[in-house]
Amino acid sequence: MSDNALPATQTPETAPFSRTPRLLRAVVPALPFLWLLIFFLTPFAIVFRMSLSQPATAQPPYTPVIDWAQGLAGLWAALGELNIDNFLLLADDYLYVASAFSSLRMAAVSTLLLLLIGFPMAYAMAKAPENRRPVLLVLVILPFWTSFLIRVYAWIGILKPEGLLNTVLISLGLIDQPLQIVNTDIAIFIGVVYCYLPFMVLPLYATLEKMDWTLIEAAQDLGCPPWRAFWRITVPLALPGIAAGALLCFIPIVGEYVIPELLGGPDSLMIGKTLSDEFFKNRDWPLASAVAVVLLIIVVGPVMVYRELETRRLEKAR
Amino acid sequence: MTEARTEARTEARKRDSLAIGAVRRDFAPWLDPHAKPLIRFDQVTKRFGDFVAVDNLTLHIYEREFFCLLGPSGCGKTTLMRMLAGFEEPTQGKIVLGDQVVSGIPPHRRPVNMMFQSYALFPHMNVEKNIAFGLVQDGLPKQEIADRVAEILRLVQLTPFARRKPDQLSGGQRQRVALARALVKRPKVLLLDEPLGALDKKLREETQFELMDLQVNLGMTFLVVTHDQEEAMTMADRIAVMDRGTIRQIAPPGQVYEQPASRYVAEFIGDVNIIEGRIAASDAGRLRIARTDGEGELAIEAPPGVATQTGQEIAVALRPEKLVLHREPPAGAQNLLSGEIWDIGYLGDWTIYLVKLASGQIVRVSRANASRFVEQPLTWDDKVHITFAPEAGVLLTQ
Ligand SMILES: Nc1ncnc2c1ncn2[C@@H]1O[C@H](COP(=O)(O)OP(=O)(O)OP(=O)(O)O)[C@@H](O)[C@H]1O
């Protein structure tokens, strides 16, 4: 059969089988947006609206409530009553500002600690013989097999005054008074680093594993001692993994609630804890919502910066 | 431009010859029993588990020598270089560089630079930074680094690409960056692992001559791996032909080609016809060989210094360009092989004729196309006769 004997409808664009992919091609990219719209943007809009309301002893515990019976007029009436008092209150009250800063500090220090511990681990894994790497990978993920809460409780058992650590240290004669670790920031750091380590190690391992080690050899061959080669070659090439791991840890740690609640002291200030207190103890939903909005902004900031840097890097590479 | 360069090269050679008191073609320190080698592999063995990559190998390379390693894939060429550069330690034996046994010296302290077969360019640095890397490590002044990088960029014709990252370059350009990065440090010993494989023919030839110039001008010692035997022939002072971790022959290019020590070397370097036989008689430096296929006898010259005895099974190596084709058997030919043309390959400058002998063996004959038109050209199935001079055949006992 010659070429022009083919019916015109059999060209690739109009062939029957290409229809489905085309439809899919349109729908598939829309799916994440749909997901975000339903499960993120809508709830966020509700929370944001609530943050502009006033607390009330009622059900629901805030005003204004949109009176849908009056139709659009009710919506306009409610919108007119919204204001930014809650945000002004947050900015004004030392407690909220301090808890935001303390959360950021906590997250920054923890992320640094995670990097310092996670990098050597990921490096050792990437350098391990190929047949041993899957086992090491499983070992890193293994803690996820038990509940997060149980693992944090276990740390209380280890760190409390009459706990495992103090008993061992005392019986070794290294100390004679139990160390007060539980209910301090140190306990929070221990818990956070322990819980988030896999999130740091995995992205680092993923980049280091792809690393071409002959580059290190080339650097050494050109007169670069191993330690300097590490800083000049390995670290720059691992930067995407470092950034991914740092974000993956930093963002949730800023809003971390469970670990400071269980391991930290009554006066440990974390924005997640403040939020929960406002919501459940004070039943001040609007203020709690305002805290949530601020938390989101704090957390989205670094992601934006990272995205910006990444695009700039890619553009420069082009 | 090429002429200018040729002139410069000749000048450089002259200067060099004045400096060392001999013209380059007399450069043969390996013949001098008092010459001290710069690089010595002494009975070096390298094992990876059970696998022997380098097998009890001894090799001496002299200062200012351009030394080529030639051998099939996996014969241990890269391993040999990596041991010299310090990335692998020999399992047995020792490697001496200058006066120093190098085992235990880390790679960054060895006065040796290597161009990697995989190039190993730093992906996060542009071409300029890649090339400058080694000079920065030496702590040279900024201006000198800039000057030397610019100079070497010009040499490898990459000046317009100085600001590009490696992944924005073609394969050949990357290879030239790798070459420049190793060259720019002007080390005592330069190891090049397939430095020109990805370049096109013209650029490769130019770069070959550039390398030879540089090597002479800077007084460096080159150890070069190549798969391309023409390249080895062009550049090398000596060639080592390797086979599964051992060296089969070390000799200057002409000698490797014209006096291969074994059938392996003869077949590896260039095209060759091997005719098997047995020594029937020997008199006054001439050997009479009875062909195994029973088609008659050959007369070849006995090689000096090779012990032969009557009745010994041997092989005769014949290079295609040393064979002469005739339509009619010439009278009084000492060596005559008869057959018919089985295939013809026209290469422009040469034509290759594949001649099928009565025994079924295919003999390759090449003929220079000296004139543009030939009356009655040879064609398929023509009966032909091949003759060659007694000194054209090389006797191989291994
Ligand atoms: N690290 C290693 N572990 C195990 N075997 C190795 C290792 N390095 C090299 N080999 C083996 O040693 C042999 C020689 O390798 P080498 O890289 O020296 O070959 P080569 O002559 O450079 O080959 P090519 O021309 O293909 O580059 C090969 O069979 C290779 O598989």
Ligand SMILES: [Mg+2]
């Ligand atoms: Mg190799």
